[in-house]
Amino acid sequence: MSSQLNRNLENPKLEEHSLFDRIFRDAQGRIVIAQVPNLPLLVGIGATLIHFILPSGKIDAASGLIAFGALFTWTWQEIFSGVNYFRRALGLLVLSGILTLLLT
DSSP: OOOHHHHHHHOTTOOOOOHHHHHHBOTTSOBOSOOOOOHHHHHHHHHHHHHHHSOSSHHHHHHHHHHHHHHHHHHHHHHHHOSSHHHHHHHHHHHHHHHHHHHO
16 A cells, blocks of 8 residues: 555656745646736726726716726636636736725
8 A cells, every 4th residue: 555645756747836836827837927808808998998088978978887897897707717816816906996996
């Protein structure tokens, strides 16, 4: 009978990941901090720009709602399906920021 320690030595794939690996690496072992923006983020950024460029009116109000909805969707996706802990924390941070801006 072999002990657990011997089994870990026999199978090199069973290694513990460091805190750095858990925070910044994805499932394939690549360091991921920034990614190509997905559709909700692009729509959110575009609607935010329109919201700040246009004067008050219906388009301004609609673009503000679209920006909030798209950015909320992006943050939700990052929090629950981000590739690493850094991306999940980024989603939580941005969600906190947009909720704070909305409520103030």
